[in-house]
Amino acid sequence: MSGTPPPGETSTDASPPGTALTRPPLPEIEVIVPNFKRRLSGVTATIARLVPIQADRIALATLGPGLPDGFPDVGIPGLLRLPRSRPGGRPRVWHARRNTEMIGGLAAKHILRKRLKLVFTSASQREHTWLTRWLIRRMDAVIATSERTAGYLERPATVILHGIDTGRFSPPSPAERAALRRDLGLPAEGFLVGCYGRIRAQKGTDVFVDAMLRLMPQRPGLRAIVMGRSTSKHEGFERALRDRVAQAGLSDRLRFLPEVPVDAMADRYRMLNLFVAPQRWEGFGLTPLEAMSCGVPVVATTVGAFPELVVDGVTGALVAPGDVDAMAQAAAVLLDDSAALSGASLAARQHMLDSFRIEAEAEAIIAVYRSLLDA
DSSP states (O other): OOSSOOSOOOOOOOOOTTOOOOOOOGGGOOEEEEOOOOSOOHHHHHHHHHHHHHTTTSOEEEESSSSOTTOOBOHHHHHHHSOSSBGGGBOEEEEEOSHHHHHHHHHHHHTSOOOEEEEEEEOOOSOOOHHHHHHHHTOSEEEESSHHHHTTOSSOOEEOOOOBOTTTSOOOOHHHHHHHHHHTTOOSSSEEEEEESOOSGGGTHHHHHHHHHHHGGGOTTEEEEEEOOOOGGGHHHHHHHHHHHHHTTOTTTEEEEOOOOGGGHHHHHHTOSEEEEOOSSOSSOSHHHHHHHTTOOEEEESSTTHHHHSOBTTTEEEEOTTOHHHHHHHHHHHHTOHHHHHHHHHHHHHHHHHHOBHHHHHHHHHHHHHHHHTO
8 A cells, every 4th residue: 555645635736737848968967856656636636736846956856757748857767768867976856656656667767777766645634554664664755745754754854835826726706606607507605525535435525515405494595515436345425315315305406516627626626615624544745835825715524634724723724534513514614604614715725825825835845855956
């Protein structure tokens, strides 16, 4: 099992499709960022949003599928031709985020004899498998995506929280919000609450649905969206939720929408008044950051890095996982008090500007690279 969380974050600020980045000449490459997963996942999207920023600051190449066209991919042939070290015998950095990528880095170092310094980013918040622990011990540096994640590691780690592209994820004007809603056939006015991500018990989608079913009968102007997809293993779970909503006679007000490409995600947040992150387990979870960057307050559970992201009572609220009553009550406090909702919206946006810009994340990671390259 990988040391990163299972895939499921569909909402990530990856770079726009078609981003053209220049790959440095092979001898000059300082950093290799592998991505050994073809399908979209939170890890892949993290790489996709960071690489365009980091490639402007350090000679970087990617390796593997699943990234936007135009990324500076070195390819397997390029890796094989890569000089064993940089000019002067200096090393390169290999930055892994999955077990397979740590294994790839060790193979490149010990079998292909490339001079590499190996970095691993961990987002997991549970005990690692023996294989992951064995691999991590062989890394030259480890990054943790939260303090809680660092607590599961058996060695020191540099904690670097994820950041957000606050320019692309930005608050809408009232007219823009109304237009976005009309495009989906939703009323331009009234409160709209969203829950985005994979539809499964681990993500707490059922808790969100039950909380909304409790709030809607007394609030005729309230509507909600579940957006994402369920894999074949969880299709029955989604059908049961849809049936529950239909039996309550609220299918027209609590809608299930398909996931959208990453470059369309910002607008899905911008149409909301409130976002709910109901996860029962999470490694990090970018959705609260993306929502708050768009000026949308967040009700989140106390799992993953959420307590390090959401300021309880300021940018939204934190509740225990699986607690439908607490989730409904926290949402009601904001939905029933326009001044509180407006204040949380402003505070959420400012919190992102102050503490969670993606440029700061990129620079902090590059600082880890430099410490290894200059050692």
